Amino acid sequence: MKKTVSDTLGFVPQKDIVYNKLLPYADRLDEESNDILCKIKGNLGRAVQLKEIWPGVLFWTRKLSTYMRLYGRKFSKEDHVLFIKLLYELVTIPKLEISMMQGLARLLINLLKKRELLSREDLELPWRPLYELQDRILYSKTEHLGLNWFPNSVESVLKTLVKSCRPYFPESATQEMLEEWRPLLCPFDVTMQRAISYFELFLPTTLPPELHHKGFKLWFDELISLWVSVQNLPSWEVHLVNLFARLANDNIGYVDWDPYIPKIFTRILRSLNLPVGTSQMFVPRYVTNAYDISHVVLWVSSLLGGPSKQAQAQLSGLFNSITSFFHPSNHGRWLMKLMKLVQRLPASVVRRLHRERYRKPTWLTPIPDSHKLTEQDVTDFVQSMMQPVLLAMFSKTGSLDAAQALQNLALMRPELVIPPVLEKTYPAMETLTEPHQLTATLSCMIGVARSLVSGGPHFPEGPTHMLPLLMRALPGVDPNDFSKCMITFQFIATFVTLVPLVDCSSALHEKIDLTEVEREMCSASAEFEDFVLQFMDRCFALIDSSTLEQTREETETEKMTHLESLVELGLSSTFSTILTQCSLDIFKVALDKVFNFATTNIFETRVAGRMVADMCRAAAKCHPAESLKLFVPHCCNAINQIAVNEEVLNEEELDKELLWNLQLLSEVTRVDGDKILPYRSQLVQILQLTLHLKCKQGYTLACNLLHHILRSSTLIYPTEYCSVPGGFQQPNGDYLPIKDWGRPGDLWNLDIQWHVPCVEEISFAFYVLDLILQPELQRLQRYAQGEQDMSRDDVLQSLAIVQHCLLGAGSLMPPLKGEPIPELVHTMVNLDETNLYTGMEYDQSRENYRDAICSVMRQLLHYILEHSEDDTKSLFSIIKIISDLLHFKGSHKHEFDSRWKSFNLVKKSMENRLHGRKQHIRALLIDRVMLQHELRKLTVEGCQYRSIHQELMRDLLRLSTSTYSQVRSRAQNVLFTALGTYNFCCRDLIPHVLEFLNPDHSNITQQQFKGALYCLLGNHSGVCLANLHDWECISLTWPAIVRSGLSSAMSLEKPSIVRLFDDLADKIHRQYETIGIDFSVRMNTHRTSSQKYQKLVGDLLDCLSNRNMPWKFEHIAIGFLSLLLRDDHQLPAPAVLFFVKSLNHDSLLVRKVAISAVAGIMKQLKRPHKKVPVSPSELCGEKEPGGSLMMIAGDRPDNQWLQYHSSSLPRSQQEWDNCVFVEKTHWGYCSWPRKLMMYAPPEEQPKQNLTREEMTEREQIIYDHFSDPVFINQLIEFLSLEDRKGKDKFSPRRFCLFKGLFRNFNDAFLPLLQPHMERLVADSHESKQRCVAEIISGLIRGCKHWSYTKVENLWKLLCPLLRTALSNITIETYADWGTCIATACESRDPRKLHWLFEMLMESPVNGEGGSFVDACRLYVLQGGLAQQEWRVPELLHRLLQYLEPKLTQVYKNVRERIGSVLTYIFMIDVNLPYTQPTTSPRISDFTERILLQLKPLTEGDEEIQNHVVEENEVGEQDERTQAIKLLKTVLKWLIASAGRSFSTAVPEQLQLLPLLFKIAPVENDDSYDELKRDAKTCLSLMSQGLLYTEQIPMVLSALQEIAGSSSWHARYTVLTYLQIMVFYNLFTFMSDQKAVNDVRALVIRLLEDEQLEVREMAATTLSGFLQCNFLSMDAPMQAHFEALCKTCLPKKRKRELGSVVDTIPSADLVRRHAGVLGLSACILSSPYDVPTWMPQLLMDLSAHLNDTQPIEMTVKKTLSNFRRTHHDNWQEHKQQFTDDQLLVLTDLLVSPCYYA
Secondary structure: OHHHHHHHHOOOOOEEOHHHHHOOOHHHHHHHHHHHHHHHHHHHHHHHHOOOHHHHHHHHHHHHHHHHHHHEEOOOHHHHHHHHHHHHHHHOOOOOOHHHHHHHHHHHHHHHOOHHHOOOOOOOOOOHHHHHHHHHHHOOOOHHHOOOOOOOOHHHHHHHHHHHHHHHOOOOHHHHHHHHHHHHOOOOOHHHHHHHHHHHHHOOOOOOHHHHHHOHHHOHHHHHHHHHHOOOOOOOHHHHHHHHHHHHHHOOOOOOOHHHHHHHHHHHHHHOOOOOOOOOOOOHHHHHOOOOHHHHHHHHHHHOOOOOOHHHHHHHHHHHHHHHHHOOOOOOOOHHHHHHHHHHHHHHHHHHHHHHHOOOOOOOOOOOHHHOOOHHHHHHHHHHHHHHHHHHOOOOOOOHHHHHHHHHHHHHOHHHHHHHHHHHHHHHHHOOOOHHHHHHHHHHHHHHHHHHHHOOOOOOOHHHHHHHHHHHHHHHOOOOOHHHHHHHHHHHHHHHHHOOEOOOOOHHHHOOOOOHHHHHHHHHHHHHHHHHHHHHHHHHHHHHHOOHHHHOOOOOOOOOOHHHHHHHHHHHHHHHHHHHOEOHHHHHHHHHHHHHHHHHOOOOOOOHHHHHHHHHHHHHHHOHHHHHHHHHHHHHHHHHHHOOOHHHHHOOOOOHHHHHHHHHHHHHOOOOHHHHHHHHHHHHHHHHHHOOOOOHHHHHHHHHHHHHHHHHHHOOEEOOOOOOOOOOOOOOOOOOHHHHOOOOOOHHHOOOOEEOOOHHHHHHHHHHHHHHHHHHHHHHHHHHOOOOOOOHHHHHHHHHHHHHHHHHHHHHOOOOOOOEOOOOOOOOOOOOOOOOOOOOOOOOOOOOHHHHHHHHHHHHHHHHHHHOOOOHHHHHHHHHHHHHHHHOOOOOHHHHHHHHHHHHHHHHHHOOOOOOOOOOOHHHHHHHHHHHHHHHHHOOOOEOOEHHHHHHHHHHHHHHOOOOHHHHHHHHHHHHHHHHHEOOHHHHHHHHHHHOOOOOOOOOOHHHHHHHHHHHHOOOOOOOHHHOOOHHHHHHHHHHHHHHHHOOOOOOOOHHHHHHHHHHHHHHHHHOOOOOOOOOOOHHHHHHHHHHHHHHHHHHHHHHHOOOOOHHHHHHHHHHHHHOOOOOOOOOHHHHHHHHHHOOOOOHHHHHHHHHHHHHHHHHHOOOOOEEEEOHHHHOOOOOOOOOOOOOEOOOHHHHHHOOOHHHOOOOHHHHHHOOOOOOOOOOOOOOOOOEEEEOOHHHOOOOOOOHHHOOHHHHHHHHHHOOHHHHHHHHHHHOOOOOOOOOOOOHHHHHHHHHHHHHHOOOOHHHHHHHHHHHHHOOOHHHHHHHHHHHHHHHHHHHHOOHHHHHHHHHHHHHHHHHHHHOOOOOOHHHHHHHHHHHHOOOOHHHHHHHHHHHOOOOOOOOOHHHHHHHHHHHHHHHHHHHHHHOHHHHHHHHHHHHHHHHOOOHHHHHHHHHHHHHHHOOOOOOOOEOOOOOOOHHHHHHHHHHHHHHHHHOOOOOOOOOOOOOOOOOOOHHHHHHHHHHHHHHHHHHHHOOOOOOOHHHHHHHHHHHHHHOOOOOOOOOOHHHHHHHHHHHHHHOOOOOHHHHHHHHHHHHHHHOOOOHHHHHHHHHHHHHHHHHOHHHHHOOHHHHHHHHHHHHHHHOOOOHHHHHHHHHHHHHHHHOOOOOOOHHHHHHHHHHHOOOOOOOOOOOOOOOOOOOOOHHHHHHHHHHHHHHHHHHOOOOOOOOOHHHHHHHHHOOOOOOOOHHHHHHHHHHHHHHHHOOOHHHHHOOOOHHHHHHHHHHHOOHHHHO
16 A cells, blocks of 8 residues: 555655545545645745745745645655754744744644654754743743733743654753753742753653663752652642653653652642641642642553552552542532542553553653553552542532543453443432432443443453443433433433444354353344334424423524524434444334324424424435435425415415425435435425425525535535444344444445435536526526515525525535735745645536626625615625635535534544554544545635635625624624635725724714724634734724724714724734734845834824824823834834823823833833853852762852852942852852853943933933923822722832833932932822832842942932831831832842841841831841842841840731741751752751740640730749740741741751640630640641651651640640641651551550540541551451450449549540440441441440440441431442341431430
8 A cells, every 4th residue: 555655646655644545536635735745845945045934934834734734744754854944943033023933833843743753863953942932932031021022822832842842852952951950940049940840841851761871860860859858849849740750651661760659649649638637727839839630640650560569559549548539428629630630540541551552663762561561550550440430420520530531441441340330320220319320320331332332351241231221221311301311312322333233133043153142142132123113202202392382482482492402413313323323124114103203293393393304314314215215205295285276375374284394305305416316306396386485484494405405416425324334234144243343443444435426416406506596696686786676575585595505506616716916915935825626526618606696696785785774684694695605615614613523522432542543433434534525625725815805805894884783793704704714815905994994084984983993803713903913904003093083983972982992902902912023034124114113103103192182092002002112123212202201191091001111111222231251160269160070059168259248248449349249149059050141340331321412312312301300200299199099019110110210321310319219208108108119129229230339329328218218117018118128139149239238137126116117127128138048148147146035026916027037047948959058047956945945834734824914014024924925936937937948847846846735725716815826727737747758757756755745635636636647648657667557556545545535536537547548447456446345334333412423434434435436436437338347346336325425425426427428328338238237227227316
């Protein structure tokens, strides 16, 4: 086969679409594709040589992507590589307009999609250009200033592009990437996120094993140890997980994951955020930064298998521990994640199995045999998943996820998966009360249908379930329950598609060699006939109950409702599937039955009639000859008999019988054309009789008949969809249909029966057209010329006939003729259209009816618009006809789209992902070939725009601006489709649309005005004329939109018009993307684009200068202007002037736009500062680090000079000049880059302090305004107004404005601003304070390049201002001042700002101005220090020294603030791998000092009460009170650091644990004081922390110690702490056997506690541990509890009256209760099933029902809980008990004591 291909083609195609070979005209396609490919290659090459990106390159790359849609990758390997290289070069052109880059990138992604086609030998792509592209766009420096507008989708396109190129990066890439991004790894900085996400995206993981040392081995150890050591889920951890998942999947068997497996599973479990324990608080960060499930699934499925089998054990553990969360009674935000996990994991394992066993080997590394999944591995995996999946079937989120999971599991192990599902399905089919169960189980059965029917060696009895299932499903066809009905149809259709319905029972006698199962199948197949007939009866009943008379009142609509149309669809498709799969014998019986039903009743034609007619059509389609023999004569006779009387033809309401027979006839003729030919004379006679009926319903049905007859004769389509080629007609002797159950179609022997129109059919079609269409066109033409009168109804009737002729015979009519319209765009490349052959040779000798219809319609349209514009129905009809004239070639786009969608859905629900290789059902494959044919018919790529199209579009535009809104909107939709079809036609149409908006035309109506605006707006999917990416169009439309504000038709009183303008402006702002000016390399286009740009800005400014312009349009124009700021072209000076003036505009909206715009203009005017590369090792005087030793991060000798030392601050001009300032905080923390870019010395920089003469025109404008005191007064006035009270925040835009001012103009404006700043600082109004904060932060950031003297003077001015500000701080403004200082310190060297830091450090907590001011000062200081991260250890030490004595603060707000500041002080003390211990303050030293001060609390045993008076009394308080105050602050610190730091200081926190346990209250009660609440919060947060293996023994010993404490509160809290801690570190605990035993001992010990509450909590804890399989219910444990239960109780003695009642329980009672609690815990630990040991335990428990309290109470609670949780499935659970046990149980559960 391959040989012949390459003869015609001349090459071996990479991978073409195989379905093309099955088309009836397949032999012509090779020539066609070669021809198109040559054109593409030639023209694309020419366009590239001429450097004509637009339109040349874009036009032909679009052709290439269409070529790939039609033929797949049908080009040679050399061409493939060349295409990729060319597109790669184009995508990475530096100044390419982004929207073009996106289009090219999408094509490149498509070319790289099948990576098995090109190996690394064939192709190598560099990585750096992609990185530069990513960096330029995603981290754009100018986007936030509004100088660049990127499309929303650009990020995902770029990421996909990198993913596609990644396998082809050179082998040296990994090392280069690490060198590039390692210096960014500073965990306190945002660059960490950036670096790790680059690693995730770029690092190649598909290198062959011999290159691994150049690949992942370079980074794996470093990154995995980083991941292991991070505890608090920072946002970048997710990217690491995604990277590891990809690495694991690409290199199964080459990475040793075993040491990390418990850690991996623990973190996955934590990431699901499941609610655990009795009192749990969520850390919000855990919820937002949780792992992405799809990557988790990939990782897990790659870990399975291998020699150690460890991952499967952990996975089983994971599912065991979370199974109960799947039960339908549980619901929460975590449920979606769990369902996703269950749905995706089996799919991922199937994908891996396919890759190991069935996929053709490619150049990608194969999986080594040692790590392939064995049969046992697969079985274990399926078993571990079954329980959660079966529970998930009935979940609240629907059964879809479970059904997909079951489908994949059944592919691997049908014998394990299907029986339990069947067990649930059969009862569900019997039940009437729970329809939800039925729909859930049926949808799961549909998923496993194929595995069930094909049986296979492991599950041979599968097929025998098929008939019982089908028969029991029949009652689901139920008119009263819609969803049940639909799922039943789907279920029956799915099973019937897989199985030929042939009665093979005769084979039992004839064949001897049948297996047992086969004999069973043969005898069962005798029931097929029964099934078909019963199904039909059900359907008839359904139809009877849904006739119009039954379901509607008289007044309602006569259309079908949405639900009814769905039922109709389900019914007809199911019935046609059944008939397709029937043997001829069964078919004949069914046909007779349907014929009788249809002909003995008369149905109304709207609802029931449609359903019956559909059933008849299904029959006719399967065997046309037999069916037509019955139906056609019958219907024709009936119609003729009624229509004998002449007057019938003129009745308004026709006879029901006539209508019904017409409907029936019109549906049964939708069959093969050649089968209709024998009846042609009868059918034509009926048409002539009925097309001119007076009754609209009547002639519409006749038109349908006409349409169907023409359509069946002229189209190409397959005629049968049976599951076995050739049907089931073979004699039984040698053919046994049961062998074909569930058999996939064979792609190479599909043997499709095509209907290709023969000569006779085509001449019949033309005969009908001549007979029927010709006279109608003549009548309409005479009417349009005013020669003949017609009533409106007659016109409408004629139009209906014309339209149906066009729909029926559209494929016979060649496209419209006309001359191409020249010179729409200037190009040097040919832009021809491509014509595809779709099986039709047009007959040129006959009349082209498309042209004829076209000319008549245009005459008629103009006549109606002149004389009777209110005849809207005819206009609707004409619009529809125009649309079909333009686009219709035999199928409609929307029908094709919905068929494509449903094809994909069916394919998904029935495909076999395990074996792959297109093993679909035959019907699906045929459908796919048909879709390929339709796709070719609908492909209209790059149609030439001809004169006839131009005329039709002008007509459409006229309709789009006519009087009636419905006509307008329909015409607009057709217009938008047409605009998207023809090349460059928008340019031709825009001027005509804009005519309607022109204010000089005074005769425009409001309707025309609105219509034109709608035409500009476009619909949501199509072209938006107002916003084409093209200077020519924009420079026309934008000014026109603004000028239309002066039009007489425009009125702002009409809300609809106001809304339209809002939508337009909004859409332009949303969709605008920066349009390139100089992307084309040829100079002339460049000049014209920049001229157009200047002209557009000028036009908009002209509009703005017009005094009469309404305010709304002024705002729109300003919005447009702000979109025109760019980073490669400065804004023209007049616009700069306009924006600067607008800073003081009256309208707030305009001022806001102006502030952003001026900030952007400042960026444009910024003079670039020269940078020179510096080698970091010279700066610190160290030698170059020798060789490639492991990098060490943290505080090293070679980055000491970066840090802040008060002894060596630059305090004079000379020191300042000699000091090397490093502005960015991350440089130097992890490692140094090869070359650090630093600013050159000041003498090489652009000149500062320009005089006015030296400035450019634009700079002078700004200089003049800001030097004008009046302007400044007004500006400050406006900036210090409040906008929305209480909602205002520090505005980054204003900050950018001031930063730009002081950066570009030095301190020129400072003297003018100084008095304002002094005034504002003294005023405590929030808006005034905010304004001055914005100015100050702008000043500090803007003085980056000032000379030393200027900076010194600046600080002399600023320090007093800030002091004043901080003493005047208020609750409203403290956040703004915090932002101000944080913004000022961001990315600045701390040594530059030493004045600021020293001032802030003076004495933040000095009590002046009250506690609030203290808290605020700390907040502001924290903002500044946090930005500096690790570079200010000295300041942190000083601050800590200063704060420590002040930790015993009285005021809550100061305490909280100090807690937060402490978090930041210790943030730098991280425990990361390869990191030096920090020189900043360390937590361990601090904790030691604190514990000393807390001594008084730890030693005493009494309850700690919060009896501190909140006023500072005179004199020293005792140590104890001081300690309590200290503890409060420490708690605030612990709570604050839980969510922020990277690693938790476990050893240090443990020392505080005993104290916290002592204080934390037991109940959930908010009335407790702050101290107790905080202690509780703290414990909850600490218990969720991630623990390392080495920390577990420490924690457990601490807990054991506390469990021995005398306070029962502490003992109780130990248990709640333990619950959460164990679950959140489940696998880490389980991998350490000693830890498990310790936990178990601890819980069992507390079961025997003297305090009742503690015992009950211990039981709950035990039950939880059993439920998540952390502990198992083994014999010794059971024996232990049974022994405890048998403890004898002392007899009750009669007490003497008046003696003290003995309240303390005896030790015996406690032990006996402990035993009972233990048993109860075991029973409650399996709430949804009955394990084997449970019945016996229940019996043991019931013996204690009459013991003393508290035992009796425990037993009752347990029994009632057991009853509650097992009640749902009691029928199933009953099986586990013996009869005697059941008797006892029934007694217990309903005995009087139960109600006692």
